[in-house]
Amino acid sequence: MTELVFLKLGGSLITDKDKPYTARLDKLAELAGQIASSWNSERLLVLGHGSGSFGHAAAKQYGTREGTPLAPSGHSPHLLRKWGEPEGGEYWKGFAEVWFQASQLNRFVMEALRTAGLPAIALAPIAAVTAREMQVAAWGLRPIQSALEAGILPVIYGDVIFDEACGGTILSTEDLFAHLARQLKPNRILLAGLEAGVWEDFPARTKLVNEIHLQSYDAMRAGIGASASVDVTGGMAAKVEQMFGLIQAVPGLTVEIFSAEQGKNLARALAGEQVGTILRL
Numbered sequence: 022m023t024e025l026v027f028l029k030l031g032g033s034l035i036t037d038k039d040k041p042y043t044a045r046l047d048k049l050a051e052l053a054g055q056i057a058s059s060w061n062s063e064r065l066l067v068l069g070h071g072s073g074s075f076g077h078a079a080a081k082q083y084g085t086r087e088g089t090p091l092a093p094s095g096h097s098p099h100l101l102r103k104w105g106e107p108e109g110g111e112y113w114k115g116f117a118e119v120w121f122q123a124s125q126l127n128r129f130v131m132e133a134l135r136t137a138g139l140p141a142i143a144l145a146p147i148a149a150v151t152a153r154e155m156q157v158a159a160w161g162l163r164p165i166q167s168a169l170e171a172g173i174l175p176v177i178y179g180d181v182i183f184d185e186a187c188g189g190t191i192l193s194t195e196d197l198f199a200h201l202a203r204q205l206k207p208n209r210i211l212l213a214g215l216e217a218g219v220w221e222d223f224p225a226r227t228k229l230v231n232e233i234h235l236q237s238y239d240a241m242r243a244g245i246g247a248s249a250s251v252d253v254t255g256g257m258a259a260k261v262e263q264m265f266g267l268i269q270a271v272p273g274l275t276v277e278i279f280s281a282e283q284g285k286n287l288a289r290a291l292a293g294e295q296v297g298t299i300l301r302l
Contacts, residue, residue, distance in 0.1 A: 024208040025065045025169075026291065027201065028056075029194045031214030032073025032179070034281055035130065041078040042122065044129045052213075052287055053130075053137035056174075059291040060139065065169050066291075067201065068141070069194035070130050072179045075122040080191055083115020086155070088187025116189045120147060120181045127178050134174065141174040146197060152184040157192065157200035165201070195263050202267050207274065210267070211290050212260065213281035218298030219261060232299045235265055261300065268302050276300040 030052060037043040056068070072080075080086055089112040127143055134141040144164055151159045168175040177197055184190045198210060221228035221241055230241070238261070257278075264276040279297025281287040286296045 023063055023065055025067070025205060027067045027069065027198050027207045027210045028291070029198065029210075029212050030068070030070040030130070030281070031212065032071025032075075032077065033215045034073075034213060035070060036073030036075060036126065038074045038077070041074050042125075043074050044126060046129065046133075049129060049133040050136065052281060053133040053139065055281075055285060055288040056134070056291070057137040057139050059288045060174075062172070064291070066174055067165065067169070067205075067207070068134075068174055068176045069198060070127070070176070070178045071194055072119075072123045072126060075126040076119050076179060076191070079115060079119045079122050083112060083118065085112070085115050085119045085181060085189065086191040088155075088184060088190055089113065112189070116181050119191065123178060123180050127176070130178070131176065134176070139174055140172065141176050142168055143176045143178075144168070146177055146180040146192065147182055150180075150182050150192065150197070152182040152190055152192060154186045155184065155190045155192070155196075157196065158185060160200060162201070162204055166205075195260055199263055199267055202271050202274065206271055210264065210274065210276045212264075212276065212278045213287055213290070214278070215280055215282050216257065216278070217280045218278050219257065219300075223257070230298050231295075232301065233261075235268065235302055238265055264300050268300060274302075 032038060035045055035049055035052070037045060056066075060066075124145070127145075131141060131143050149160055149164070150157055165175045177194065179191065179193045179197075182190055182192050202210065217229055219230045219233060220226050221230050233241070260278070268274050268276060277290060277295065277297050277299050279286055279290055281290075290296050
């Protein structure tokens with residue numbers, strides 16, 4: 022039986038998040054090689070990646086995720102600041118800059134996948150997704166479904182999105198996966214980053230959790246920390262919270278959070294071996 026897997030390559034894994042606009046090209050090549058070595062007809066894969074030091078640096082500078090301020094009082098309440106107006110012009114300048122930087126990183130990812138021999142196609146979220154209040158409101162999924170049916174690897178990534186309520190925002194790969202999972206019903210979601218998994222005692226990092234069930238999640242929530250680097254879309258706590266929402270919505274779904282920094286952990290995880298923390302109902 023063919024399974025559907027969503028895989029995210031975290032921004033902290035594929036970029037140096039403490040050095041703006043710095044891709045880890047050797048790491049990208051290695052990860053692409055592991056994906057290629059695991060590629061087979063029994064597993065359909067949707068690949069997503071974070072923006073790391075590309076999108077997050079520009080987004081923090083311009084406040085891109087929060088949206089653009091409303092126009093002065095007296096105007097229609099839904100009228101947003103535009104390019105060339107006070108405040109709005111600076112916001113949209115940042116919006117375009119975040120798009121450019123996210124696209125730049127995506128190009129590095131696509132080049133690594135192509136060099137590894139993978140039939141991959143990038144599907145830029147900004148061209149297909151509409152948001153409302155920082156959540157996916159509409160997304161035509163036929164291109165992704167067609168890619169999967171054709172045996173092609175569809176690639177999405179954290180991106181700026183036009184928002185019906187606040188003008189513009191940023192949706193992370195997890196935000197996009199949250200919508201996709203409810204529609205496509207994957208068997209597994211793999212979140213590959215630098216952390217070995219979920220730590221019971223973050224930031225001390227002495228007690229790695231092997232498995233978390235929904236019932237035990239509340240008891241350990243206080244020990245799950247935020248990201249140590251700049252991340253405008255939320256750290257580990259936000260990811261775990263969001264994934265448990267999906268686990269409740271998609272029957273049989275499991276999520277694994279793991280490090281792909283050393284060894285062949287990515288290939289092992291794709292093959293179904295546990296290498297990090299499993300989240301399940």
